[in-house]
Amino acid sequence: xxxxxxxxxxxxxxxxxxxxxxxxxxxxxxxxxxxxxxxxxxxxxxxxxxxxxxxxxxxxxxxxxxxxxxxxxxxxxxxxxxxxxxxxxxxxxxxxxxxxxxxxxxxxxxxxxxxxxxxxxxxxxxxxxxxxxxxxxxxxxxxxxxxxxxxxxxxxxxxxxxxxxxxxxxxxxxxxxxxxxxxxxxxxxxxxxxxxxxxxxxxxxxxxxxxxxxxxxxxxxxxxxxxxxxxxxxxxxxxxxxxxxxxxxxxxxx
Numbered sequence: 001x002x003x004x005x006x007x008x009x010x011x012x013x014x015x016x017x018x019x020x021x022x023x024x025x026x027x028x029x030x031x032x033x034x035x036x037x038x039x040x041x042x043x044x045x046x047x048x049x050x051x052x053x054x055x056x057x058x059x060x061x062x063x064x065x066x067x068x069x070x071x072x073x074x075x076x077x078x079x080x081x082x083x084x085x086x087x088x089x090x091x092x093x094x095x096x097x098x099x100x101x102x103x104x105x106x107x108x109x110x111x112x113x114x115x116x117x118x119x120x121x122x123x124x125x126x127x128x129x130x131x132x133x134x135x136x137x138x139x140x141x142x143x144x145x146x147x148x149x150x151x152x153x154x155x156x157x158x159x160x161x162x163x164x165x166x167x168x169x170x171x172x173x174x175x176x177x178x179x180x181x182x183x184x185x186x187x188x189x190x191x192x193x194x195x196x197x198x199x200x201x202x203x204x205x206x207x208x209x210x211x212x213x214x215x216x217x218x219x220x221x222x223x224x225x226x227x228x229x230x231x232x233x234x235x236x237x238x239x240x241x242x243x244x245x246x247x248x249x250x251x252x253x254x
Contacts, residue, residue, distance in 0.1 A: 108158060134198070
């Protein structure tokens with residue numbers, strides 16, 4: 001049975017999109033998830049929402065309990081995860097307001113628990129294609145049908161945060177062929193892969209980081225303003241793509 005987990009970023013964890021929504025509280029072997037789990041359905045498909053940074057956005061990036069969040073969604077039967085995330089653009093063509101569906105990540109974090117397999121047993125998980133190709137195709141197809149501007153086959157670099165990059169770092173990341181930058185895709189994506197959950201990120205470009213000399217350096221206020229203006233596109237994409245995932249059950253099955 002298909003069950004979708006939504007991990008909501010800033011402004012993208014609204015329970016109003018669910019029918020018959022109810023909240024449940026969970027504990028996991030790794031502690032409590034970032035928020036209560038909001039359970040309901042979208043057009044007959046069961047959906048669970050977690051607010052990555054807490055419902056009051058009080059959890060800074062490196063304190064997010066990624067293992068508890070992924071474990072809780074798996075325990076509740078989630079087969080797929082759609083993860084919303086705000087990103088800075090490292091490329092001229094990825095303008096603020098555009099959507100990005102990354103297919104690769106670069107891990108530039110240092111402090112986070114990145115695996116479930118750090119005790120008792122060692123498991124080496126393949127990470128050649130960390131984001132589910134079938135979900136990425138569905139997202140691109142649906143975004144195109146909706147007339148949204150999007151970019152596929154891009155690389156996201158995840159930094160520790162909560163500070164933003166220096167100009168030197170931003171230019172370095174560009175030289176590494178990273179296209180967008182955020183503070184959340186790692187270890188979220190690899191943990192989902194370890195739990196055999198199909199995972200894709202819906203990234204919204206909010207700014208040009210600080211490499212773009214003709215633009216103002218990124219601020220939190222800038223990110224919030226862009227997210228507020230364009231979060232409706234991401235929510236509508238959720239509503240359109242989730243029924244399609246059920247139709248692709250055989251394709252997406254492990």
